[in-house]
Amino acid sequence: MSAAAPPLSHRKAPKWLPYLLVSPTLVIVLVFTAWPTVQAVYMSFFRQYLNFAKFRTPTFIGLHNYRELFTSPDFLQVLKNTAIYVAGTVPASIVLAFLFALLVNRAVKGIGLARLGFFYPTILPMVSAATIWMFFFTPDYGLFNSLLETLGYHGPENWLGNPHLALLAVMIVAIWKNAGYLMIFYLAGLQNLPEDVFEAASLDGASWWTQLWKIAFPLLRRTTLFVSTIAIIDAFQVVDHIFVMTQGGPSGASTVLLYYLWQVRFEDQNVGLASALTVVLIVIMLAITITNFVLSEREGA
């Protein structure tokens, strides 16, 4: 927050005016962020199944839901999948984003088209993108397999049905979609760098990449910190493509946290367990945003 003092206070405005002005925003945050957080914590101590009359009334069961979660092999697999998903998509998107930014940050004819090519996935709905990607992953004649085949790949082609590939497939789609979005932040960062960085780099063409990697990337540390926060949060909250491509399968191999939360609440109708999962997710989210806050404070505003 910048410390600029607001102008002279305004005589004509009544005292309650500022409260009135912020009230709509405040009410929304209260009702849809603060209250639900409290409610989730509260409900996580209860057993409530909506599909059975006798378990529909919430019964207090203490920490049972949490105990059930952390001893359930399903949940442990979900945590593992989520970790792989985040640890895989985030760095990959960032490296690609940086590469793309470097490539399109050159004054070459037609570079605008390339920038467009990298960025356009950002404005596609994830479900549309995933629908098209389904075709690319089709065994036998899907384009992704054809491409891999020409590159000498002869492994399994059944991406979405294979337990070792399904998660990778949804990760590929996420990386494809995110890299272009993250690119624009690097692009903006690069454009703010002093000219001589690029001159030094372009003098010796062969080491173009190494130089930029060694000079520009470190200079863009703040951008990277920022970009990784967006990417991490995104990785936790976008599961749309899983609904379209794998429904979390096969055998739960591509089920990640938010998708699991949806399943427990809306398929199993288990409100208590879903609330406990919500609390887990909130804790993770808070940990990420607070870490980011601390790190960027340390970097110096």
Add this chain to the structure above:
Amino acid sequence: MNSAKLRKRLTAVSLNALTAVLAAGWATIIVWAVVVSFRPSSEPLGRGDVWFGHALTFANYLKAWSLAPFGIYYRNTIIIVGMILIAQLMTITLAGFAFAHQEFWGKKAIFFFILLQLMIPAAALLVPNFSTIRKLGLFDTTLAVALPYFGSAFGTFLMRQAFLEVPRDLVDAGIMDGCSWWQLLWHIYLPPSVPTLVAFALSSISWHWNEFLWPLVVTLTERSRPLTIGLVRFTQLGEIGARWPLLAAATITVIAPLFLLFLIFQKQFIRSFLHSGLK
């Protein structure tokens, strides 16, 4: 030509080639969808035959529209996105103004409280928010999809920053002239902040046009379902199967308006996304 120059030239050429290959690869997705959406459905795809058919046809689009009420989905998406946009533009302007221009007790605390929305993304709160919507009696309405977004911590923050950059002299002059608070907001604060507002609006439109999980949970029938849900339901219709031309046509139908808008106003879009990320 000396060797350094040659090398530089070679690097440039290979970088161009790399750029071209990567960009083409990235674009294949949409290009394929467009091409195949015009392929006659009587020619199923097969090994090595996945692009153009023997003719171009518009039939897939007509068929897609006849199988699912895309018109209604369009209407719902537009209503949802429109409601959110109008509400947000008002709430963030007013709140941003209060935080930038006015002093009041508890200002800092309230500001930080509002920023809570940035720390806990709405997606995580799906379950409790769903029961709130139900208790409010809003289940399966377009308002249910839109309501949680009527206030935006991020937008408020953006507008506050924009208003803080309005020169003090201008504001003071306005006050001297006896402007009321809303005249001050309307004539002095808002005009220089329009670009910020537009940037926020664009990213809000694209974000909510594309949203899936929240509407999936709070909508049920055609009376409130947006395009994204409509598309997914369409792909699951038994009769659709793997008729890719039909699926591609449906997908393009959903993408088209935003995509065209994006092609025309590419720079504004990119700037808006840049803004919306820079906190």
Add this chain to the structure above:
Amino acid sequence: MSLKQRVFSLAVLLLVLGLALAACGSKATSTPAPAATQAPAATEAPAATAAPKPVTIEVYYPVAVDAPIAKILNGYIADFEKANPNITVKPVFSGGYGDVKTTIQTTIEGGGKPPVLAVMLAADLYDLVNAGYVVPLDDFIKAMPNGSAYINDFFPAFMANSRYDGKIWSIPFQRSVVALYYNADLFQQEGIQPPNSWQALAEAAQKLTIPNKRWGIEWPSGWPYWLFQPLAIGSGQNIVKSPTEVVFNDPKVIAAVQYYIDLSHKYQAMPEGVQKNWGNAPADFAKGAAAMIVHSSGSLSGILSQAKFKVGVMAVPGKAPGTYATVTGGGNFYMLKGATPEQQQAAWKFIEFITQPKYAADFSIQTGYIATRKSAYDTDAMKAYIAKVPQAGQLKDMLQYAGAELSCMNLGKVRNIFHKYLQAAYNGQMTPEEAMQKAQQEADKALEMFK
């Protein structure tokens, strides 16, 4: 601000205004009354002479608003209202089976009034009864002049998921079975007889496989329990026994899992692992990339319209020679709690009306679902149709081999457990034995609290 920016801001402003207007002008209007009166007045006698009190009943139905089935149903409703002028039927079409169930769930939990009737999955029986959403239908059936004849006219296989606790809870309406589709022209070319056992099926599939060009058989398994069930039944043990008892670890079930795996590993006649091709399989079959597929009977009309060869349908061969198996699926009419007695009477009248042989036959002809009543197949319309599309008759004949669809308490959870381990076995992550033992353990745990 540059010119372009100005123009742009203006455009955004106009868009916003336009949206505002659109938002104001579009209060959701209810579906317009059906204009169609395609069929002449119904055979049912007109309502009693003394003008009865007007009644309105809502019926939830799992299709999209303007899907063909919605139009067909609107026609039937118009007929019904003509025959019963005091009853108004308000259909609500809402997407899929899951949506109908969710709507009812949310309405009831929100303290609202659910519809009087709904078509929901036959397999959801126990969940619906245990949730306390539905009422038994026995009183209405008993009140009929020949209630037991009415019930006995439904194919017993379709009634399998209607009875619980000594009562009848639902009336079959939109039903299907699992079928084995085969390319009859290819069979003839290769001199292959329609298979009558697992062994024969595997050999036929093997013979018809051409590597990289054509699979002998495709058997989707992205959502696998339903298409798997004919194997278990054909092996001599269905996977469900009672509302609180599933049978996953019986040696016969394990043998069925092994057979599925053998089709790809041993005979190399089927794609390996989990086949995420529910939609692709009929397309592959129609274009000749698969010589046989196992799929829903509901895919028949789509396949017939695309295939350029003679299409054969039959039940899935069983393990022992000369045995066959299939499983039923689809939706039944349920009556929901909370309606007035008049509404319930009207609703029952509607069920009786729409399940008449005449309508059952017409619905089957127009949609491809199997007519639920035996007498529907005696109607002239149906006879003419079967003369034209003999496959439709063959699908009906398969009902004699049909077992009940997986249905038990806590169904969502139990089904997910079964899917998880069945797919693990298909994908070779576990042996069939190991996978089914684990599935049994977890399912038993999920069912324990409901015993």
